[in-house]
Each structure stands twice: as structure tokens, then as C-alpha cells.
Amino acid sequence: MxxxxxxxxxxxxxxxxYLLLLPSLVFxxxxxxxxxxxxxxxxxxxxxxxxxxxxxxxxxxxxxxxADPAFTGAVVNNLVYAVGTAIPSIGLALLFALALAxxxxxxxALRAALFLPVLIPMVAASALFMFIFLPNVGLLDYYxxxxxxxxxxxxxxxxxxxxxxxxxxxxxxxxxxxxxFLAGLQAVPEDVMEAAHLDxxxxxxxxxxxxxxxxxxxxxxxxxxxxxxxxxxVDHVFVxxxxxxxxxxxxxxxxxxxxAVEHYDVGKASAATLLTLAALMGLTxxxxxxxxxxxxxx
Amino acid sequence: xxxxxxxxxxxAMAGSFASALAFPALAGEGPTEIDLFxxxxxxxxxxxxMGTLIKEFNEGHPDIKATAVxxxxxxxxxxxxxAAIKAGKPPxxxxxxxxxxxxxxxxxxxxxxxxxxxxxxxxxEQFLGQFFPALQGxxxxxxxxxxxxxxNSTPLLYINAxxxxxxxxxxxxxxxxWAELTDWAKKLxxxxxxxxxxxxxxxxxxxxxxxxxxxxxTMSNGGRYYNEEFGGEVYYDTPSMLGALTWWNDLIxxxxxxxxxxxxxxxxxxxxxxxxxxMMMLSTxxxxxxxxxxxxxxxxxxxxxxxxxxxxxxxxSLIMPAGLEAEKQKAAWTLxxxxxxxxxxxxxxRATGYFAPNMAAYKTPDMVDFLNKNPDAKTAVEQLDVAKxxxxxxxTVPVRKNLEDEVMLVLNGKKQPKExxxxxxxxxxxxxxxxxxxxxxxxx
Numbered sequence: 001m002x003x004x005x006x007x008x009x010x011x012x013x014x015x016x017x018y019l020l021l022l023p024s025l026v027f028x029x030x031x032x033x034x035x036x037x038x039x040x041x042x043x044x045x046x047x048x049x050x051x052x053x054x055x056x057x058x059x060x061x062x063x064x065x066x067a068d069p070a071f072t073g074a075v076v077n078n079l080v081y082a083v084g085t086a087i088p089s090i091g092l093a094l095l096f097a098l099a100l101a102x103x104x105x106x107x108x109a110l111r112a113a114l115f116l117p118v119l120i121p122m123v124a125a126s127a128l129f130m131f132i133f134l135p136n137v138g139l140l141d142y143y144x145x146x147x148x149x150x151x152x153x154x155x156x157x158x159x160x161x162x163x164x165x166x167x168x169x170x171x172x173x174x175x176x177x178x179x180x181f182l183a184g185l186q187a188v189p190e191d192v193m194e195a196a197h198l199d200x201x202x203x204x205x206x207x208x209x210x211x212x213x214x215x216x217x218x219x220x221x222x223x224x225x226x227x228x229x230x231x232x233x234v235d236h237v238f239v240x241x242x243x244x245x246x247x248x249x250x251x252x253x254x255x256x257x258x259x260a261v262e263h264y265d266v267g268k269a270s271a272a273t274l275l276t277l278a279a280l281m282g283l284t285x286x287x288x289x290x291x292x293x294x295x296x297x298x
Numbered sequence: 299x300x301x302x303x304x305x306x307x308x309x310a311m312a313g314s315f316a317s318a319l320a321f322p323a324l325a326g327e328g329p330t331e332i333d334l335f336x337x338x339x340x341x342x343x344x345x346x347x348m349g350t351l352i353k354e355f356n357e358g359h360p361d362i363k364a365t366a367v368x369x370x371x372x373x374x375x376x377x378x379x380x381a382a383i384k385a386g387k388p389p390x391x392x393x394x395x396x397x398x399x400x401x402x403x404x405x406x407x408x409x410x411x412x413x414x415x416x417x418x419x420x421x422x423e424q425f426l427g428q429f430f431p432a433l434q435g436x437x438x439x440x441x442x443x444x445x446x447x448x449x450n451s452t453p454l455l456y457i458n459a460x461x462x463x464x465x466x467x468x469x470x471x472x473x474x475x476w477a478e479l480t481d482w483a484k485k486l487x488x489x490x491x492x493x494x495x496x497x498x499x500x501x502x503x504x505x506x507x508x509x510x511x512x513x514x515x516t517m518s519n520g521g522r523y524y525n526e527e528f529g530g531e532v533y534y535d536t537p538s539m540l541g542a543l544t545w546w547n548d549l550i551x552x553x554x555x556x557x558x559x560x561x562x563x564x565x566x567x568x569x570x571x572x573x574x575x576x577m578m579m580l581s582t583x584x585x586x587x588x589x590x591x592x593x594x595x596x597x598x599x600x601x602x603x604x605x606x607x608x609x610x611x612x613x614x615s616l617i618m619p620a621g622l623e624a625e626k627q628k629a630a631w632t633l634x635x636x637x638x639x640x641x642x643x644x645x646x647x648r649a650t651g652y653f654a655p656n657m658a659a660y661k662t663p664d665m666v667d668f669l670n671k672n673p674d675a676k677t678a679v680e681q682l683d684v685a686k687x688x689x690x691x692x693x694t695v696p697v698r699k700n701l702e703d704e705v706m707l708v709l710n711g712k713k714q715p716k717e718x719x720x721x722x723x724x725x726x727x728x729x730x731x732x733x734x735x736x737x738x739x740x741x742x
Contacts, residue, residue, distance in 0.1 A: 137569055158707070
């Protein structure tokens with residue numbers, strides 16, 4: 001009885017809060033959870049032949065996706081892409097942030113310059129890079145062509161295309177991650193740095209033993225963001241390669257698009273979406289838990 | 299009657315969402331409102347031209363209010379049309395890539411136009427007879443009309459006439475066979491040591507374009523890409539396609555007159571405009587771009603042949619999605635007929651660079667005048683005599699991609715033509731399997 005009363009009291013107390021949250025909850029339900037629910041349902045249905053009715057197939061769609069070499073290829077490409085874009089762009093971002101940590105006129109101008117690629121929409125940037133990468137006549141070949149006799153067909157060679165795409169991502173994201181590191185550097189305690197200075201610690205030791213440990217939460221956060229970007233940003237694949245040549249730049253999200261649109265196979269597209277969502281949610285939960293532990297919990 | 303219409307108008311103007319949702323039938327008392335989905339595959343100016351065209355239509359037809367909705371590329375237009383059909387609000391007419399029609403018909407997404415043609419008192423033969431015969435294959439499925447050709451193209455050979463003269467070749471006598479073309483390309487390739495400073499020829503290969511070029515080369519080698527009568531078969535592993543791909547491969551690795559790898563369409567046209575490639579094979583749709591940008595004399599010619607002169611068509615047709623209300627269907631049919639009439643067809647052709655599908659368009663004074671000023675636009679029309687339909691199968695895009703992925707490997711020197719085509723055939727047969735299961739292999 002007492003428990004019930006306490007519960008109802010608590011509910012009464014928080015009722016206004018729920019009421020205030022209601023509009024957002026409605027929209028979340030409609031546009032986020034509703035869509036996810038629909039994907040979940042769609043992933044369980046399939047039709048055997050074009051004119052046959054849609055019927056319940058359970059997990060068949062998921063196993064069909066897992067057995068599809070195009071999907072496994074896309075997953076491998078995506079892993080290479082995620083690692084190959086996250087590490088260099090985070091490394092560059094840290095380097096930029098360390099170099100430009102002190103605010104003065106020059107560093108502000110440089111920060112703005114490094115941040116500029118973030119402001120350019122990915123589609124516009126891809127269209128620009130398409131012309132930079134043009135074989136024989138593009139800007140890149142025009143300059144490097146003077147040094148090397150034979151150049152790769154940047155976007156037309158399956159061995160090179162994924163790396164060409166990765167260069168754009170790194171160029172575009174490094175400036176963005178730099179912002180987080182700049183913010184993180186502000187949080188490094190001034191007195192600790194000063195003490196290290198007095199104790200005769202050189203720049204390398206200060207970086208290794210003070211700055212980097214202090215930046216750990218920032219690192220974790222940026223890694224999560226970079227991984228999410230690697231899965232959700234495929235605008236340049238759409239514009240520049242359409243996943244080609246020979247599927248060499250096909251990423252998971254583009255694979256889903258292909259299944260839904262080109263193959264007109266909603267079941268397989270939904271199944272692939274579910275798998276991706278599960279992987280991303282698992283990864284995010286894991287990272288944020290690690291982060292919370294390091295911070296000492298909320 | 300008048301009063302009630304006014305009342306309705308007043309109600310509609312009040313902008314009440316609920317009334318519009320609850321009484322959709324009553325809304326039909328005003329002018330019939332129809333949507334036209336249109337893609338812009340070439341450049342941004344087309345959107346403005348389309349606006350002009352639709353405005354003119356609305357002024358001439360007070361009982362219909364057509365709205366042109368820009369829907370992106372050909373592929374995007376298919377996606378948006380399908381989404382609109384699924385949402386229960388199909389557009390009344392769509393300018394659809396001509397090789398998507400069969401796939402849509404198989405999915406029951408198209409309105410059969412036979413009844414509308416009959417209601418006009420014309421026979422199917424009379425109706426189709428207005429259009430170039432080459433375009434009819436992509437508009438007719440199982441002897442029923444499902445699309446009306448709107449703007450079309452064929453591939454052409456573009457030649458940098460200045461460079462040809464420089465190399466001692468006569469641009470007035472363009473190469474007509476693969477042997478001649480190979481010879482021209484060799485003479486037009488310039489090298490400095492290992493480095494090629496000017497390529498003899500460029501042929502585009504990116505998804506979509508690559509399949510179309512393979513169809514072009516296969517046809518001029520005597521072959522067929524697919525079964526024109528039945529959407530469940532493609533002919534990838536055949537001598538005619540093997541010859542086509544081997545020749546393309548030879549241009550790269552044996553004669554070394556074509557840049558290695560897969561080159562997308564914009565890269566090919568830029569390469570040609572900048573003088574880096576002396577010849578290219580590209581759509582007639584690029585003619586306006588070349589005319590406006592080339593700082594040299596150029597010449598366009600038929601695609602050279604090995605066995606026979608033949609090329610596929612490209613471009614788009616006007617279609618009506620399935621499940622339209624009778625009134626909208628009627629209004630959309632009026633719009634479609636108006637847009638494909640000789641005058642409008644010709645006007646659109648001059649604005650865009652596509653050729654006009656309606657043969658009578660070329661007899662209008664404006665068109666005669668235009669062709670006299672731009673004789674290069676004539677080549678595309680003349681080549682129509684040897685043109686054939688664009689490949690269209692069940693799941694056209696994935697089936698095409700099954701071939702393109704393998705062709706790209708060949709152009710990059712990673713596979714030999716023979717094994718690539720065998721792999722492409724196997725993959726395509728797999729993609730086509732469900733359709734065959736309910737058609738050709740569904741036995742009593």
C-alpha cells in the first residue's frame with residue numbers, strides 16, 4: 001500500500017515533466033521509432049516471384065543478406081573506410097588543435113581555414129572532387145603528372161577508388177574533429193601544465209603524460225562520431241562512384257539503397273538496415289559506457 | 299451549379315485540411331489538377347524550359363491545371379514515382395527513362411494506354427506511326443502501348459576535326475568500321491616516352507553509361523544485348539558481345555589508344571573538350587554541351603561498325619502510373635498528347651539537344667531552319683534509321699550492373715573478356731531467376 005502510494009506520489013510529481021515531454025515523444029514515436037518499427041516488420045516479409053503476394057518469411061531476409069557477397073563486400077569496404085578515415089582525420093585534428101591551441105590572429109585565421117571544408121555540403125564537395133580526380137586532365141593529375149609518368153585512374157580503378165573517396169572524407173572531417181580537440185584542450189588544467197613545466201618536462205613528455213590522458217573523453221567521443229560518420233555519410237559515393245567500379249566503393253548504406261531502389265527488394269533492404277542499426281547501437285552503447293566509467297559515472 | 303462551385307472554391311481557399319482529406323471527390327469540380335514528374339538528366343536549364351512548356355499548356359487548357367514537379371535524375375524519378383504510388387497519391391504523368399517501363403509494367407505500376415488511344419478514334423498503328431520506328435520497342439509491351447516517346451538520344455562518335463587534320467586524316471570522311479576507327483585512334487594518340495599526352499579515343503564506363511556502350515558495341519558487332527520480346531533473358535556470354543568487349547580491351551591494352559580503367563561520362567566529355575582525347579563515343583544528349591564549349595572544329599559521325607551499323611536508343615517516355623482516377627487520367631492524356639505533338643516536340647528538342655521522337659517535328663519550319671544552322675544535329679536523326687530499342691528486362695538496373703561490374707574489371711586489366719562475360723551471364727541469370735520461375739519456366 002505504502003509502495004503504491006509512494007509510486008503515485010512520484011508519478012504526480014513528475015506528471016508535468018511528462019506532459020512537457022509529450023510533444024517530443026509524439027514526434028519521436030512518429031518519425032524515429034515508428035520508422036524503426038516499420039523496418040522491423042518489413043524485414044520479416046518477402047515475395048518469392050514478382051507477381052506473388054508478400055508473405056512472412058521470418059529471418060530468411062537476414063540470412064539472405066548475410067549470404068550476399070555484395071553485402072559482405074560492403075561491410076569489408078566499410079570497415080576499411082571507417083578505420084582508414086577515422087585514424088588519419090583524428091590524428092590530423094589533434095595535430096591542428098595542438099598547433100592552434102593558443103588564440104591569436106594567425107591561429108584564428110588558420111582555424112577558420114581548416115574548418116572551411118566542414119561548411120561545404122558533401123554533395124558540392126564531391127562534385128568538385130570529381131573534377132579534381134579526373135584522369136589526365138584533373139587538377140591532381142595536372143600537378144602530380146609532372147612528377148610521375150603514369151598515374152592511376154583515381155575513381156575508375158577498383159584498387160584506388162576507395163582510397164580516393166577516403167581522402168575526401170578526411171579532408172572534410174578533420175576540421176570538424178579539430179573543434180572538439182580545441183574544446184578538450186581548454187579543459188587541460190593550467191596548474192598541472194605549469195607544474196610539469198617547472199619540473200622540467202619537455203613538450204613530448206607533457207603531451208604524453210598530461211595532455212593525452214586529459215583528452216581521453218574527447219578521443220572517445222570523436223571516435224564514436226567518426227565511426228557513425230563512416231556509416232551514415234555516403235553522399236560522395238552517390239555522387240562520384242555509385243559504389244563502383246565493380247563494387248569497390250560500395251558501403252553498407254549504399255548497399256541498402258541499392259536493395260531498396262535498384263532491386264526493389266524492401267525485405268532485404270530492411271534486413272540490412274536492421275543489421276546495421278544493431279551494430280551501430282551496440283558500438284555506441286559500448287563507447288558511451290566506457291566513457292561513463294572513465295568519467296567516474298554520472 | 300455555379301454557386302456550388304464558388305462555394306467549393308471558397309471552402310478550398312479556406313485551406314481546410316480536413317475538407318480536402320474528407321471530400322477528395324468534390325475537389326474535382328474545379329480545373330482538374332494533375333502533377334507531372336520530370337527528371338533533368340543533362341543540365342539545370344531544362345527545369346526552366348519545362349516551366350515555360352507547362353505554363354503554355356495551362357494557358358491553352360483552362361479546365362486542366364498541370365504542375366511540373368522536378369524529381370532529380372532518372373533513377374530518382376523512378377524512386378519518387380514508386381514512393382508516390384505506394385503512398386496512394388501517384389502523379390498523373392511521369393517522364394520516365396525509357397528502359398524502366400518494362401520493369402514497372404511487370405510490377406503492375408503502369409496504365410495501359412490502349413483504351414485511351416482507342417477512345418480518341420485512332421488505331422494503335424496510327425498512334426505509334428507518328429514516332430520513329432526505333433522508339434516504339436521501348437513504348438510497347440506485349441503489344442500494348444505503355445509509354446509515349448518524349449525525348450530520345452543515340453550514341454555518336456565525336457571527332458576533334460583539327461587534330462584529325464593535324465594527323466593527316468580527313469574529318470569529312472570519318473571512320474566507318476572498327477578497323478578504320480582503330481587506325482584513326484592509333485594515329486591520333488601522342489606519346490612522350492611512357493606518358494600519353496593525347497589519347498586516340500575515349501569511351502565512357504560508369505554505371506548506366508557502361509551498359510549502354512556495351513549494347514552499342516555489341517549491336518554494331520551484329521549482336522543483341524537482350525531478348526526484345528521477353529524480359530527474362532540477356533545475351534552476355536555470346537560471340538558478338540565477346541568481340542565487342544575484346545575490342546574495347548584491345549584499344550586499352552593492345553593498341554594503347556584508350557586510357558585504362560573505367561571513365562565516367564563527364565570525364566570523357568571534359569577530356570574531349572580539353573583536347574586530351576581526340577575522339578569519343580557519347581550520347582547525342584551531349585551535343586549541345588560540345589557545341590557550346592569546344593574551342594576547336596568538331597565533327598559527329600555514326601558509331602563505326604564491325605558487322606553492321608546499329609545503335610541503341612536512350613532517353614525517356616511519358617507514362618501514366620496505374621491507379622489514377624478517370625478524370626486525372628483524361629487530363630494527363632491531354633497533356634501527354636500535347637507535349638508529344640510535332641510543334642512542342644520540336645521546341646523541346648531545340649531547347650535540350652535530344653532529338654524529337656515525333657517524325658512530323660522535322661517538317662515544321664522552325665526545325666528545318668534549326669537543322670540548316672546546325673547540321674551536326676542531323677546526324678543523330680539520320681542514325682535513327684539503324685537504331686533499335688534500349689535494353690529493358692525484369693530488374694533492368696541490377697541485370698545491367700551484373701554486366702557492368704565485370705566490364706569494369708576488364709577495362710582495369712583484372713580479368714579477361716571471356717571469363718568476365720561468363721561471370722556476368724551467370725550473375726544475370728541468377729537475378730532474372732524469379733521472373734523466369736513465373737513465366738518461361740512455369741510449366742503446366
